[in-house]
Amino acid sequence: MSSAGNQVTRVQELVYELKIEQVMTKNVITVTPDCTIRDLKELMRVKRLSGVPVVVQGDLIGIVSLENLIEALEHGELSSTVGEKMTTQVQALRSDDTVVHAVNLFARFGYGRFPVVNEEGKLVGILTKGDIVRGLLRQMEVQWHAEEIHRYRASHIFEDIESDQTGLILRYAVEGQNLEHGGEAASKIKRALERLGAHPRVVRRVAVGAYEAETNIIIHSVGGEIIAEVRPDRLKVTAIDNGPGIADIEQAIEPGFSTAPDWIRELGFGAGMGLTNIKACADEMKLESQVGVGTRLEMFFKLQ
Amino acid sequence: MTVQEIANALALEVAAGAAQLGRDVTGGYASDLLSCVMAGAQAGNAWVTLQAHLNVVAVAALLDLACVIITEGAHPDSDSIARANEEGVPILLTEESTFTVVGKLHQLGVRGSE
Numbered sequence: 001m002s003s004a005g006n007q008v009t010r011v012q013e014l015v016y017e018l019k020i021e022q023v024m025t026k027n028v029i030t031v032t033p034d035c036t037i038r039d040l041k042e043l044m045r046v047k048r049l050s051g052v053p054v055v056v057q058g059d060l061i062g063i064v065s066l067e068n069l070i071e072a073l074e075h076g077e078l079s080s081t082v083g084e085k086m087t088t089q090v091q092a093l094r095s096d097d098t099v100v101h102a103v104n105l106f107a108r109f110g111y112g113r114f115p116v117v118n119e120e121g122k123l124v125g126i127l128t129k130g131d132i133v134r135g136l137l138r139q140m141e142v143q144w145h146a147e148e149i150h151r152y153r154a155s156h157i158f159e160d161i162e163s164d165q166t167g168l169i170l171r172y173a174v175e176g177q178n179l180e181h182g183g184e185a186a187s188k189i190k191r192a193l194e195r196l197g198a199h200p201r202v203v204r205r206v207a208v209g210a211y212e213a214e215t216n217i218i219i220h221s222v223g224g225e226i227i228a229e230v231r232p233d234r235l236k237v238t239a240i241d242n243g244p245g246i247a248d249i250e251q252a253i254e255p256g257f258s259t260a261p262d263w264i265r266e267l268g269f270g271a272g273m274g275l276t277n278i279k280a281c282a283d284e285m286k287l288e289s290q291v292g293v294g295t296r297l298e299m300f301f302k303l304q
Numbered sequence: 305m306t307v308q309e310i311a312n313a314l315a316l317e318v319a320a321g322a323a324q325l326g327r328d329v330t331g332g333y334a335s336d337l338l339s340c341v342m343a344g345a346q347a348g349n350a351w352v353t354l355q356a357h358l359n360v361v362a363v364a365a366l367l368d369l370a371c372v373i374i375t376e377g378a379h380p381d382s383d384s385i386a387r388a389n390e391e392g393v394p395i396l397l398t399e400e401s402t403f404t405v406v407g408k409l410h411q412l413g414v415r416g417s418e
Contacts (some may be wrong), residue, residue, distance in 0.1 A: 182358065268359075269339070
């Protein structure tokens, strides 16, 4: 997983999380309907505006754009009022909506900015595409600092204990052929990593990898163990079982190939994607097996 | 849109996780194959499936999903419900098919994560 890829997904997530009120410009320059075109022209020139919301006692009643202004100037209507030239059908955004609504409106309409109103219809801000970009960048910077705090907390446990190398080993017994405890080891590993302060993205990948490995032990073997070894720089998750073993490993790794029995498939397992998912989540995967003895799966995750 | 709003709009029965109904839904995913959900569902998604067993709750908790909508009148057993309450995963039930539910979610503006 490249960090550039991470950034792009984070931006996509933020677009759905951030509220418009968190990114909009709050000091809005407005005009009243009785403002003249002459005064509007000066205002837009000096303040470099491309559009101005028209308000009456805080209520948004229209918007006057550069286009409206140019049209008025072409006809020499310097003394006309904003009220006569403005557009009353205003596309406005709600301050409590998420940024994705703004993105959709920008895509649908060709306008450069949208006024933002609160639930009572009062103008509370204005939003341009530039505001969205600035807001996203600011939020990502905040999160980058939070990331640093996470890493600091995770490494702390290893700093306080003196040794040539410190590691944490978590072991979980997995019962074979019993789905009632399915996912429990993965869930505990996930919680342990969260408490150690690991980054949420790594936690998710480890959780998925551990879950698939655990499920494989349950479905295909007589039972085994999951071992998570945490070191400051990396995590190793090993899934060991006591048989029956895999005859053809190349075949087992193939996406879509599964030896799961019917009753397992009816529950939604057996898609044949377990090892594929593990390979996609882990930074490195090693799989060894001996028929009649057992299987050993190792997954490596970088933590920094 | 929150889990509660979806439950209201689709007339879903809340079987578990009532305390987490205020959570925002970031999108949706529909599949009855658990590995596909593992690979494709994103945190905060609403998962639509006709599977109702314990592992559904385990997967939903692991992936930090907003809720699971169980379709076709399938009913989770008491162990699954207890686990869902423990893990804080809202389980919503409906008699309707997955196809119908996904269509209604789409109308409400819930989108897939791709």
